[in-house]
Amino acid sequence: MNNSIAQSMPEIDIRKTLPKLFRKGFLKSLREGDTGVGFTIETELGIKENNSENVDFTYNGAPVELKTQREHASSNITLFTKEPEKGKFNDASLIKKYGYADVYGRRGLKITLTTKEFNPQGFKLEINESEEKINIVHERDGNIWYYSLNDIFAKLHKKLADNLLVVIAESKEEKDGEYLHYKRAYFLSNLSEEKFIQLLREGKFVIEFRMHLKPTGIVRNHGTGFRLNERYLADLYETKEIIE
Numbered sequence: 001m002n003n004s005i006a007q008s009m010p011e012i013d014i015r016k017t018l019p020k021l022f023r024k025g026f027l028k029s030l031r032e033g034d035t036g037v038g039f040t041i042e043t044e045l046g047i048k049e050n051n052s053e054n055v056d057f058t059y060n061g062a063p064v065e066l067k068t069q070r071e072h073a074s075s076n077i078t079l080f081t082k083e084p085e086k087g088k089f090n091d092a093s094l095i096k097k098y099g100y101a102d103v104y105g106r107r108g109l110k111i112t113l114t115t116k117e118f119n120p121q122g123f124k125l126e127i128n129e130s131e132e133k134i135n136i137v138h139e140r141d142g143n144i145w146y147y148s149l150n151d152i153f154a155k156l157h158k159k160l161a162d163n164l165l166v167v168i169a170e171s172k173e174e175k176d177g178e179y180l181h182y183k184r185a186y187f188l189s190n191l192s193e194e195k196f197i198q199l200l201r202e203g204k205f206v207i208e209f210r211m212h213l214k215p216t217g218i219v220r221n222h223g224t225g226f227r228l229n230e231r232y233l234a235d236l237y238e239t240k241e242i243i244e
Contacts, residue, residue, distance in 0.1 A: 010046050012057045014064075014165060017045065018185050018243050026172065026179040037169050038068045040180055055161045065161040069230040070171045071183075076206065077230055080159040081223030082152070084136055084145035091211055091219040094144070098122070099213070108212030112227075116203035125207060127200060134200070136207075152226075153193050164188040166233055183244075190238035204232050 021044055029036035030043055042049055047056050047066065055063040089097070095109045098121050102108040113136065115125045122139040134147040166188065170181040199205040210222035234240050 009055070009063070010057045011061070012045055012047075012059055012064075014059055014185070014187060014243060018167070018182075021045070021182050022184070022244065024182075026170075026181045028176070029178040029180055032177065036178060037070055037171070037180055038066075041068055041167055041169075041182060042066070044182075055163075059163070059165075062163055063161055064163045064165050066165050066167070067230075067233065068167045068169060068182075070169055070180075073230045075229070076227040078208075078225040078227050080155050081225050082147070082155050083221075083224050084147050087143065087145050088141070089144060091221055092213065092217070095211060095213055095219065098138070102212060104212075106212045106214070109209050110212070111209050113207045113209070114203040115201055125200070127197065129197075153196070155226075156193070156196060157191060160191055160236070162189060162191050164191075164233070164237065166230075185243040186234050187241045187243060188234055188237035188239065191236060192238050195236050195238070199228065199232060199235060204228060204235075 029040050031039045056066040057064055099107045099109040111119055111121050113123050113125050118124045118139045124137055126135045126137050132149040135143050136145040138144050167182055167185040172179050205228050208225040208227055212220055214220055
């Protein structure tokens, strides 16, 4: 990260600022929907909303990415999207051969892949560390596509940063909308490539295809997602400090 970007970010002493925020109790969400939990705390902390891949603030001069989650979150989130290296099939031919009719009657391929077992469409992931690859394998047709582990690690470091602050909020619904009580946080550092591989082996890190054919025959691909349940984010890092 260059100096000009770092200088444009707020410097936040999280060990002093966050306990004050926690003591405020329930705050009305400043935005409806899933993004309200992030937008509200950004506003409280003086962080400008941005959709870039830059980190959100600095702490002791070090860049930090901020992520927020509601208590008891059970759904996977997309940490980043990346297309695999294509082999014997392109997107259209893969959908035509293995796809199915989605709820809109389109032929699509919207599936989850793990290292644990073949999914109903016959796909799974295999890690080949000697070749430094993640292979996408079909039970009949063998290796279909693949990822370079070096490319995945580069994307992971760019997206998550080596310092991550995860803030947990209790949520409740009132007549006038959602209220959020930010209660605790985890300051995570030293992003670990080995821990990423471990989560992939355990089936916690998954890859999702999200594509279908338009009536014209053109492929609409929403991006191949690398997804992880929010409660496992801390498991990607070597160091974890609780802030309450």
